[in-house]
Amino acid sequence: MTTPARAFLPGLDLSRILYEEAVRPILDAECPGLRYAAARVGAGSEVLGFDTARSADHEWGPRLDLFLEPADAAAYGERLHRLLAERLPKQVRGWPTHFRHADPGDPIGHMAPTEGPVDHRVSVDDVGGWLRDRLGLPLAGPGGEPREPTVRDWLAMPQQKLAESTGGAVFHDGVGALTRARQELAWYPDQVWRYLLACQWQRISQEEAFVGRCAEVGDDLGSAVVAGRLVRDLMRLCLLLGRRYAPYGKWLGSAFARLPGAGELLPSLRGAVTATDHPERERHLCDAYEAVGALQNRTGLAEEVDPARRPYHSRPFQVLHAERFAHALARTVTDPDLRSLPLTGSVDQWADSTDLLMRPGAVRAAVDALG
Numbered sequence: 001m002t003t004p005a006r007a008f009l010p011g012l013d014l015s016r017i018l019y020e021e022a023v024r025p026i027l028d029a030e031c032p033g034l035r036y037a038a039a040r041v042g043a044g045s046e047v048l049g050f051d052t053a054r055s056a057d058h059e060w061g062p063r064l065d066l067f068l069e070p071a072d073a074a075a076y077g078e079r080l081h082r083l084l085a086e087r088l089p090k091q092v093r094g095w096p097t098h099f100r101h102a103d104p105g106d107p108i109g110h111m112a113p114t115e116g117p118v119d120h121r122v123s124v125d126d127v128g129g130w131l132r133d134r135l136g137l138p139l140a141g142p143g144g145e146p147r148e149p150t151v152r153d154w155l156a157m158p159q160q161k162l163a164e165s166t167g168g169a170v171f172h173d174g175v176g177a178l179t180r181a182r183q184e185l186a187w188y189p190d191q192v193w194r195y196l197l198a199c200q201w202q203r204i205s206q207e208e209a210f211v212g213r214c215a216e217v218g219d220d221l222g223s224a225v226v227a228g229r230l231v232r233d234l235m236r237l238c239l240l241l242g243r244r245y246a247p248y249g250k251w252l253g254s255a256f257a258r259l260p261g262a263g264e265l266l267p268s269l270r271g272a273v274t275a276t277d278h279p280e281r282e283r284h285l286c287d288a289y290e291a292v293g294a295l296q297n298r299t300g301l302a303e304e305v306d307p308a309r310r311p312y313h314s315r316p317f318q319v320l321h322a323e324r325f326a327h328a329l330a331r332t333v334t335d336p337d338l339r340s341l342p343l344t345g346s347v348d349q350w351a352d353s354t355d356l357l358m359r360p361g362a363v364r365a366a367v368d369a370l371g
Contacts, residue, residue: 046060
């Protein structure tokens, strides 16, 4: 069976079409009265709007996430999965709804034609269980919805996971829990936000002098590596200031480029990572420091701090002394739980291991240990 030619469609559009033209008619006919939400959320470049034709080579295609009431998910989830396997069309807009695996142990699915039942990508969950598995949020109440996140909950949720949970699209919500959860998680509470901003400035302060120190001892490669780390931290800081969750590294530059005013910073950030000597590298970094410092001042979140570059104590390196911004913000944090914490921040401000960040239980244990 050959796959027909088809034009690339953004994954969210394909998911909407799958729901409206295939899944909804089946549910209306076979499950009248069933309350559910239909969405495309969770993992996948299409959820963040970064998918391209390249994305179609693995775990991309006609995908949908169905959410039922907890009791219905437990009672009917498996039957719904089998029903859709038998009744879904073999393709949508020329894109197969069947996903094959190279071997039984391969978890990655690839779209492929089929003559038999469809191994589809329509998941069936309840909202509370889904958020517990993805974000580690404890459940509360007989309805199985997650309780309001605590400070420690917020610090243990990676920004990428928050972006996936609040991004994408909801096509129908007949249960309400999904929309309520997404609204709750759309952005950090004010006090958590201020604390995380302080922590991000603190990260920058800890390494800003190393660009010059590495170069001083002839380690230009080390100087460039530190500059790259600082650029990454500045980009993540700008996303925080812009109230945008930072995605993982593959999409960090794409997400940053969507921020208002990013174009003004790009020459300095690009110059810092492409410079071939320390003076040029330092100049570009200081230009970026000053711009982001001014941006921080314009938020009005804390007292204004002079954003001009300055010497690093008695050493001949130009820096921002970013800890000044960290301390100004920390002074505005009044929440007692946050005030008792060191300026380490949320989990992905001090850890970037994918294997750790994918394990909510381990992340929560690490966050609790730091506190």
